[in-house]
Amino acid sequence: MQIPLIDLKAQYASIHDEVDAAMRETMETTSFIGGPQVDAFEAEFARYLGVPFALGVSSGTSGLHLALLAAGITEGDEVVLPAHTFIATSEVVGRLGATVRFCEIDEATFTLDPAALEKAITPRTRAVIPVHLYGHPADFDPIAEVAARRGLRVVEDAAQAHGARYRGNRCGALASLAAFSFYPGKNLGAYGDAGGVTAFDAIEMERMRSLSNHGRLDKHRHREEGFNYRLDALQAAVLRIKLRHLDEWNTQRRQAARWYAERLAAVPGVVLPATAPWAEHVYHLFVVRVSDRDRVFAQLHEGGIGAGIHYPVPLHLQPAYAHLGHRQGDFPVTERVASEVLSLPIYPEITEEQVDRVCATLRESLAG
Numbered sequence: 001m002q003i004p005l006i007d008l009k010a011q012y013a014s015i016h017d018e019v020d021a022a023m024r025e026t027m028e029t030t031s032f033i034g035g036p037q038v039d040a041f042e043a044e045f046a047r048y049l050g051v052p053f054a055l056g057v058s059s060g061t062s063g064l065h066l067a068l069l070a071a072g073i074t075e076g077d078e079v080v081l082p083a084h085t086f087i088a089t090s091e092v093v094g095r096l097g098a099t100v101r102f103c104e105i106d107e108a109t110f111t112l113d114p115a116a117l118e119k120a121i122t123p124r125t126r127a128v129i130p131v132h133l134y135g136h137p138a139d140f141d142p143i144a145e146v147a148a149r150r151g152l153r154v155v156e157d158a159a160q161a162h163g164a165r166y167r168g169n170r171c172g173a174l175a176s177l178a179a180f181s182f183y184p185g186k187n188l189g190a191y192g193d194a195g196g197v198t199a200f201d202a203i204e205m206e207r208m209r210s211l212s213n214h215g216r217l218d219k220h221r222h223r224e225e226g227f228n229y230r231l232d233a234l235q236a237a238v239l240r241i242k243l244r245h246l247d248e249w250n251t252q253r254r255q256a257a258r259w260y261a262e263r264l265a266a267v268p269g270v271v272l273p274a275t276a277p278w279a280e281h282v283y284h285l286f287v288v289r290v291s292d293r294d295r296v297f298a299q300l301h302e303g304g305i306g307a308g309i310h311y312p313v314p315l316h317l318q319p320a321y322a323h324l325g326h327r328q329g330d331f332p333v334t335e336r337v338a339s340e341v342l343s344l345p346i347y348p349e350i351t352e353e354q355v356d357r358v359c360a361t362l363r364e365s366l367a368g
């Protein structure tokens, strides 16, 4: 029995009647760009999060790009973000002509360390991007406190945290700007590339909406150069169906995490993911730490277990950031975590028997 890292076939099997009907309806109306599905998804997603405005866009990366543009980030500015994240968080900063300032993470939650944030700030710093990595919220309040005191904008990267809560509020509803990815494997995933942005301010939202649609004021007038960053109506139709299941799916993910914790708590050499008291985790990924990770990873694959590594090379040591002049040792927590993290299969439909088998194979792999 092979166990994949995520199983989108199992999820489609549980919703295909709803999804197929919504897709067919969209195709029959031939309203493929904008239109009722996109409008309805934006309203429903904003209501779900408890934010005034949400915009559907073409990917999480384009959402981050729009949010940073709305925050006014431009050439010569600096933006602080964790060294342990996917490159999409940082690449848009560089492409705006701004400079990335990497920051250390908190070892327990794998998210931006608020104590390290203060030290990363310089007179040119304009914004900070906390990332709610693996489905666990970043410690938002102390980050927001530093940002307010030092005059920085906060842009949440909620690409991995659909439905997660920080002190009762949803990730993506904490800062005045946030970006989501709806990449297929995400907790709320489309059937292709898709993303979203949220905003508290109507003017910032209108700017992002216009930028996402060629800088349009109306059909034939363009306020500024923009992009084609629009969300497809077919993707919106899928997302509307899946949003109705999101809370139930996140509950199932938490159940799977409990099964893992029960089986692995007493296994020597395995560090389980922590949940901070103020967090509601949505386990986009179930990430344990093991020493000798690469060998364990290879043995899991030999045993038919689709483990993953998120992410083995910290951003400050990537060739793309060689120009920043970082060295091994600059972010010791990030580097240690990057060498030990191991993502075990997790998805709402995973069964207790499958978790049993993953844990048994992991125990054998640890034994060598």
Ligand SMILES: Cc1ncc(COP(=O)(O)O)c(C=O)c1O
Pocket (backbone or CB within 6 Å): 059, 060, 061, 062, 085, 086, 088, 089, 131, 157, 159, 160, 180, 181, 182, 183, 193, 194, 195
């Ligand atoms: C933390 C993080 N930020 C941003 C993104 C970018 O999202 P997308 O792939 O939809 O462009 C991702 C997606 O993998 C992500 O994991």
